Amino acid sequence: MVEYESYKSSFYDWLGKIPSHWEEKFLEQTASEKCDKNIGNTVTQVLSLSYGEIKKKGDLNKGLIARDLSTYQIIAPGNIVMRLTDLQNDHKSLRTGLVKDDGIITAAYLCLAPRISSEYLHYLLHAYDVKKVFYGMGGGVRQSIGFKDIRHMYIPVPPxxxxxxxxxxxxxxxxxxxxxxxxxxxxxQELEELKRSRIGSIIMGQFQTQKKKSDISWVEAIPLSWKEKPLIQYAYERCIKNDGMLEDNLLSLSYGKVIDKDINTTDGLLPASFESYQIVEPGNIILRLTDLQNDHKSLRTGLVTQRGIITSAYTCLETRGDILPEFLQLELHVADLCKVFYGMGGGVRQSIGFKDIKRMLIAIPPLSEQHRILDLIHGIDAPTDKQKEQYLNIINELEELKKVIISDVVTGKIDVRNITVPKYKHVDDIVDDDLENNEETETDREEA
Structure with a gap:
């Protein structure tokens, strides 16, 4: 890559030198704040800022949507939306998005109407975001800033x-x-699908040759030695409220795993008090039986590995009798993959509970065989997870490369004026819907 012929010092030390012919201007000289309220609910297309992309919100019953859309602001193609709230929870610095569709978005976000190239300004503000410029403006207990805090921020402006x-x-x-x-x-995705297929076959005993016809709706046959019994005979519902805040180790069901979640964050769907949450113990099984029409990749079950609290909107099971918690969780996961729970919530019925699933049949092998089956599954997990980690590392390296290229070009470290751009197929940033689809919804919070 080629550098410019000459440079001059910029206003910011972290920015370094910029090309001599570039200007430095206040942000307010290049963009104005825009806040057109959706008075009378005249616009109904809700947009959201997710992972640096502005996209359409298809289901207004899912997620953090206000009852009255008149509180939202109207945005249009070419606008730039910035999330300058919750600055201490910045994660991957994806606080800016370029609007491509007409619609409305929460008024909590800052909307800019650029006077220069909106695409260039968006790339530049993204680079500032990666450099934690906005994060630094919200030091101490100050979690949010607005246009007045950044309007005199200097930005480099080429012709x-x-x-x-x-x-x-x-x-x-x-x-x-x-x-x-x-x-x-x-x-x-192909690795995960292959793993799920193999685990599903093993957990339901399909590798065995001697089988009998099954009364379970999602499997045709099971091994001769296995029993079919209602779920209630091997598990009961547990719901111990966190009265008095006995526990503050916040857990979340995400990607089919029960994971830690920062209880102090202001980002996401969290209640004012966690006393309404339920206490869970290692070996408990969590099922998300809400929002059934939005099932996507069927990751509605998870095994608890540590004591903590989780929303009471989820069903918590404790096993009893001769069944291993991990075995039961995996069998329920297979039922989930086969859309068993989805089918129980047909029509307008979006949520079910333990009373709706307690009579569902499950297949139970002898305890010694459960141990052998889990050993087989663990043998599948290890190499698959290792390969997945390698792919994720490559993705992270590519994401970092993208950030470096954007930053170097918009701050004048690289001269691209004479580079011929070939014909290419435009590919948008990949927005990971899985995370959204497997986190708590507004309904989950309300039911908790």
């Missing part, structure tokens, strides 16, 4: 023709990197 060339170059390079990321994500 308009150069802005357009920078956008063409970055759109090309980002698309090429996104294409590689997409390939790796597809490989991860």
């Amino acid at each position: 308009r023709a150069e802005q357009d060339q920078i956008v063409r170059f970055l759109d090309w390079k980002v698309s090429e990197i996104n294409k590689l990321i997409g390939i790796r994500r597809q490989e991860i």
Whole structure:
């Protein structure tokens, strides 16, 4: 890559030098704040900022949607939306999004109407976000800032023709990197699907030759020595409220795993008090039997590995009798993959509970065989997870490369004026819907 012929010092030390012919301007000289309220609910297309992308919110019954859409602000293509709230919880620095569709979005976000190339300004603000510029403005207990806090922030501004060339170059390079990321994500998905298929076959005894016809709806036959009994004979519902805040180890069901969640974060769907949450113990099984029509990849079950609290909107099971918690959780996971719970919530019925599933039949092998089956499954998990980790490392490296290229080009470290951009297929950033679809919904919070 080629550098510019000459440079000059910029206003910020972290920014370093910028090309001599570039200007430095206040943000308010390049964009104005826009806040057009949706008075009278005239616009109903809700948009959301997710992982740096502005996208349409299809289901207004899912997620954090206000009852009155008149509180939202109207946004239009070319606007830039910035999430300048919850600054201490910045994670991957994806606080800016370029609007591509007409719609409305929460008024908690800052909307800018650019006076220069909106695409260039978006790339630049994304680079500032990666450099934690906004994070630094919200130090101490100050979690949120607004336009008044950033309007006198200096930004480098090249001539308009150069802005357009920078956008063409970055759109090309980002698309090429996104294409590689997409390939790796597809490989991860294929690995997961293969693992789920093999685990499902093993957990239901399909590897055995001597089988009998099954009365279970999602499996045709089971081994001769296995028993079929209602779920209630091997598990009961447990719901111990966190009265008096006995526990503060917050857990969450995500990607089919029960994981830690920061109880102090203000990001996401968290209640004012966690006393309504339920206490769970290692070996408990969590089922998310809410929002059944939004089932996507069927990751509604998880095994608890540590004591903590989780929303009471979820069903918590404790096993009894001769069944291993991990075995039962995996069998319920197979039922989930076969859309068993989804089918119980047909029509307008979005949620079910233990009373709806307690009579469902499950297949139970002898205890010694359960141990052998779990050993087989653990043997599948290890190499698959190792390969998945390698792919994830590659994805992380590509994401970092994308950030570096964007930052270097929009801050003038690299001169792209004379680079010919070839024909290419545009590829958007990959938005990971799994995370959204497996986190708590507004309904979960209300039911808790």
